[in-house]
Amino acid sequence: MTAKPAxxxxxxxxxxxxxxxxxxxxxxxxxxxxxxxxxxxQLTYWTRFGDLASLVAAVFGGSIVIELLRQWIGPxxxxxxxxxxxxxxxxxxxxxxxxxxxxxxxxxxxxxxDQRYILDLAILVxxxxxxxxxxxxxxxxxxxxxxxxxxxxxxxxYSYGLLATNFGxxxxxxxxxAGILAAFWGVLLGFPVLRLRGDYLAIVTLAFGExxxxxxxxxxxxxxxxxxxxxxxxxxxxxxxxDNSDDGLAARLGIEYSPTHRIxxxxxxxxALALLTNWATIRLRRLPIGRAWEALREDEVxxxxxxxxxxTTKLTAFATxxxxxxxxxxxxxxxxxxxxxxxxxxxxxxxxxxxxVLGGMGSQLGVALSALAMIGGFELFxxxxxxxxxxxGMAMVLIMIWRPRGLIGHRAPTVYLxxxxxxxxxxxxxxxx
Amino acid sequence: xxxxxxxxxxxxxxxxxxxxxxxxxxxxVEINAGEIVALIGANGAGKSTLMMTIFGKPRAxxxxxxxxxxxxxxxxxxxxxxxxxxxxxxxxxxxxxxxxAENLQMGADxxxxxxxxxxxxxxxxxxxxPRLKERYAQRGGTLSGGxxxxxxxxxxxxxxxxxxxxxxxxxGLAPLIARQIFDAIRTLNRQDGLTVLIVxxxxxxxxxxxxxxxxxxxxxxxLAGTGAELLQRPEIRAAYLEGGRHG
Numbered sequence: 154m155t156a157k158p159a160x161x162x163x164x165x166x167x168x169x170x171x172x173x174x175x176x177x178x179x180x181x182x183x184x185x186x187x188x189x190x191x192x193x194x195q196l197t198y199w200t201r202f203g204d205l206a207s208l209v210a211a212v213f214g215g216s217i218v219i220e221l222l223r224q225w226i227g228p229x230x231x232x233x234x235x236x237x238x239x240x241x242x243x244x245x246x247x248x249x250x251x252x253x254x255x256x257x258x259x260x261x262x263x264x265x266x267d268q269r270y271i272l273d274l275a276i277l278v279x280x281x282x283x284x285x286x287x288x289x290x291x292x293x294x295x296x297x298x299x300x301x302x303x304x305x306x307x308x309x310x311y312s313y314g315l316l317a318t319n320f321g322x323x324x325x326x327x328x329x330x331a332g333i334l335a336a337f338w339g340v341l342l343g344f345p346v347l348r349l350r351g352d353y354l355a356i357v358t359l360a361f362g363e364x365x366x367x368x369x370x371x372x373x374x375x376x377x378x379x380x381x382x383x384x385x386x387x388x389x390x391x392x393x394x395x396d397n398s399d400d401g402l403a404a405r406l407g408i409e410y411s412p413t414h415r416i417x418x419x420x421x422x423x424x425a426l427a428l429l430t431n432w433a434t435i436r437l438r439r440l441p442i443g444r445a446w447e448a449l450r451e452d453e454v455x456x457x458x459x460x461x462x463x464x465t466t467k468l469t470a471f472a473t474x475x476x477x478x479x480x481x482x483x484x485x486x487x488x489x490x491x492x493x494x495x496x497x498x499x500x501x502x503x504x505x506x507x508x509x510v511l512g513g514m515g516s517q518l519g520v521a522l523s524a525l526a527m528i529g530g531f532e533l534f535x536x537x538x539x540x541x542x543x544x545x546g547m548a549m550v551l552i553m554i555w556r557p558r559g560l561i562g563h564r565a566p567t568v569y570l571x572x573x574x575x576x577x578x579x580x581x582x583x584x585x586x
Numbered sequence: 587x588x589x590x591x592x593x594x595x596x597x598x599x600x601x602x603x604x605x606x607x608x609x610x611x612x613x614x615v616e617i618n619a620g621e622i623v624a625l626i627g628a629n630g631a632g633k634s635t636l637m638m639t640i641f642g643k644p645r646a647x648x649x650x651x652x653x654x655x656x657x658x659x660x661x662x663x664x665x666x667x668x669x670x671x672x673x674x675x676x677x678x679x680x681x682x683x684x685x686x687a688e689n690l691q692m693g694a695d696x697x698x699x700x701x702x703x704x705x706x707x708x709x710x711x712x713x714x715x716p717r718l719k720e721r722y723a724q725r726g727g728t729l730s731g732g733x734x735x736x737x738x739x740x741x742x743x744x745x746x747x748x749x750x751x752x753x754x755x756x757x758g759l760a761p762l763i764a765r766q767i768f769d770a771i772r773t774l775n776r777q778d779g780l781t782v783l784i785v786x787x788x789x790x791x792x793x794x795x796x797x798x799x800x801x802x803x804x805x806x807x808x809l810a811g812t813g814a815e816l817l818q819r820p821e822i823r824a825a826y827l828e829g830g831r832h833g
Contacts, residue, residue, distance in 0.1 A: 445695065447681070
């Protein structure tokens with residue numbers, strides 16, 4: 154807790170004592186007193202001072218251990234806790250991690266063909282990878298903090314859901330429409346917030362996310378309100394249904410029908426959509442518009458002085474991010490077959506934002522890894538339900554201490570020397586200052 | 587470098603304000619093609635505001651800004667760079683997380699030039715500031731102050747301007763580095779015919795460099811003349827040179 158490095162035993166004890174005191178105050182009500190409704194509805198409570206004492210003692214002992222560890226490691230800055238060897242190892246792995254991960258992902262349906270649970274989980278993870286990559290355009294590249302990203306996810310999902318159920322349009326027609334509509338809403342959000350930055354922008358986008366959700370809940374005639382939209386058609390393999398019927402894909406190929414076919418198809422569909430997002434982002438970063446997004450994140454005044462139209466730059470960032478959110482939403486609708494406002498709460502926005510921030514803003518691989526860790530981690534710790542959030546909070550704090558720029562804070566440059574030019578000696582020797 | 591018949595940039599009766607605080611109270615400045623013009627004055631005199639007003643932020647409340655005879659007073663900020671006016675803003679404002687290469691490319695992006703032109707300009711910037719070539723792949727934020735200033739000027743040059751506006755290029759730099767920067771500006775002016783408006787507190791350096799100078803006090807131009815003339819004026823010496831011990 155203390156800023157200056159503790160040296161003697163008294164200092165360590167003092168820190169531990171302060172921490173124990175904080176723990177006592179925190180836990181005295183949370184753990185020390187247990188309340189419950191009695192048989193006839195009256196409030197009953199009993200004390201658990203034993204548990205409280207053991208918790209406080211654990212904090213006290215833990216503080217001493219942490220302080221000792223800190224002294225043992227030496228008075229290094231927090232960032233140096235990861236030794237350089239590990240750092241360079243990480244960067245080495247980083248070079249081969251992305252291709253290896255992609256190949257593995259492509260093979261997931263083959264390896265886990267019989268395990269429906271893993272396939273479903275993989276689809277969920279990929280959905281969040283795509284959402285993360287989409288939000289990355291807005292938050293990571295353009296530096297516009299968007300707390301209402303789920304709104305575009307919802308617009309995409311409802312666009313497909315309503316168009317498909319009301320007009321019977323196919324998924325492949327609705328997918329681009331969902332993207333366009335979400336992009337349109339992105340521009341609509343963009344206009345009022347053009348002058349805002351940082352905290353103020355975050356508040357307005359947060360409100361925007363809620364507005365969309367509330368409109369969906371209350372516009373009963375169109376959206377079905379809290380009942381949602383059900384019976385959303387499943388996607389077809391470019392017009393060929395993936396079902397047990399005579400003209401289904403399985404029958405046409407002459408293979409035995411299995412419901413897993415559709416899951417595998419959905420898996421490759423979301424993988425393709427996610428890779429499209431990734432490819433588009435990587436391409437855009439190398440174009441003037443992508444560079445302008447990043448420059449906008451760095452310094453808006455300098456951007457204007459360099460002749461960048463900050464208005465259109467911001468709006469395109471919002472629109473592009475929203476479009477990918479819309480695609481993901483359409484996919485979500487066709488996968489679930491049922492959508493309701495409950496799927497588009499602020500918690501979703503926060504989760505996607507956490508994925509982007511933890512992954513390293515602007516890093517594509519980082520976002521993918523952190524989506525895997527977050528969503529996969531959620532599932533992994535499902536059996537430890539009580540401690541799941543605890544583990545999660547711990548992991549986030551540790552990442553923020555060790556890698557404050559996210560898992561992958563490295564940013565690959567997009568401009569290189571066009572020719573490999575040797576620096577002539579007369580240029581080099583002039584380097585002073 | 588013969589002066590053009592009409593000035594490249596003519597500012598007439600320019601007024602600008604931040605809210606109720608009037609920062610420019612009717613400023614007249616003329617810059618001929620091929621000239622270096624220095625604008626000196628104390629903190630808060632309105633020098634930077636004048637430079638920003640040329641770029642439309644803040645907008646002029648009254649008066650005119652004529653560039654190549656065209657009124658650009660109402661032209662949107664982002665379009666002014668397309669008229670081949672470039673700016674190295676106060677405090678340098680390089681993009682810290684982007685590489686030197688990307689910073690330079692940002693200068694070329696908005697104005698649109700051919701690949702060959704871009705390459706030629708890039709080589710020109712490297713000749714002027716070899717340091718930037720050495721630091722090509724480094725992030726802008728990791729450069730020293732002097733290197734950042736070189737980058738800011740280089741970035742402005744990448745848009746291939748006719749008129750370069752420099753806001754306090756020597757701010758916070760060691761005298762030796764400041765001299766390098768001023769040397770580069772002189773070279774640009776002599777060899778490339780670039781017209782330069784330089785805002786400086788370092789009056790001695792700026793006036794030695796400039797063909798002509800203006801002195802600004804409280805949003806008004808109080809003195810004008812050639813650089814050498816202004817350097818000899820006792821009131822200039824008293825206000826900006828002897829007291830400040832610049833250069």
